[in-house]
Amino acid sequence: MPRLALVAWLAVVWVTLWGDLTAGNVLGGLVAGLVVTSLLPLPVLDPGIRIRPVALARFLLLFGLDLVVSTARVVLWVVRPGAPPTQIVRVRLRTSSESMTVLIMVAISTVPGSLVVEAYPDERELLLHVLGRPGDVTEVVREDVAGLESRVVAAFGTSRDRQELP
Numbered sequence: 018m019p020r021l022a023l024v025a026w027l028a029v030v031w032v033t034l035w036g037d038l039t040a041g042n043v044l045g046g047l048v049a050g051l052v053v054t055s056l057l058p059l060p061v062l063d064p065g066i067r068i069r070p071v072a073l074a075r076f077l078l079l080f081g082l083d084l085v086v087s088t089a090r091v092v093l094w095v096v097r098p099g100a101p102p103t104q105i106v107r108v109r110l111r112t113s114s115e116s117m118t119v120l121i122m123v124a125i126s127t128v129p130g131s132l133v134v135e136a137y138p139d140e141r142e143l144l145l146h147v148l149g150r151p152g153d154v155t156e157v158v159r160e161d162v163a164g165l166e167s168r169v170v171a172a173f174g175t176s177r178d179r180q181e182l183p
Contacts, residue, residue, distance in 0.1 A: 023059075024050035065116040065175055072171040079168060083128055087149075091129045094149040102151045105134065106158045110141045112170055114178045120169050125162065 024047060031046030032038055094101035110118060115138070122133045125145065135144040147158055170178050 020054065023054055026050075027053060065114055065178070066120075066173045067175055069172055072168070073173075076168040076172040080124060080128075080165075083165075087129045087131070090149045101149045104147045104150070104154055104158075106145045106147055106155050108143050108145055108159050108162045110143065110166055111163070111182050112166060112174070112178055113141060113181060114170075114174065117166075117170050117174055117178055120173055121162070121166055124165055124169060131158075 027050030028043060028046030031049050032042045035042045035045075091101075110121065112118060112121075118136070118138065118141075122136060122143065125131050125143070126133050130148040130150070132146045132148075133143050134146050137143070143162070145158060145162070147154060150157070167182055170182055
């Protein structure tokens, strides 16, 4: 049976295209919607995201803390004279899920002082620009991203995604 919401939406589009709200246009839109959804069914799409409330709360709490600490770090470097330290770090991800990789990239880029420069999906690697952390921070950044990856997968990943992480 076609999805009623999709049929209703297609009927609304049909009436809008005709530009006149009449019983005939509404009936024609419903018939057109039924025909389209019956003859051209859409595949079932699974974005590969599950929400686990406890893990989500943990992720949000630690992400918020990371936002505060990173913002303070960047502000301190902004008010100091001279250029802040910057570094490019290549980080390997453990997850193969595109959905999880995108969520990780968004989380990294949202935090001040870090930015995903490039993604290498075939190698499961990200190239990050890190600002405001003095010294060689390669291992620290890799550990931070591994922790973030664990929290993202725990909060949003499927059981297959969670099995990929040791």
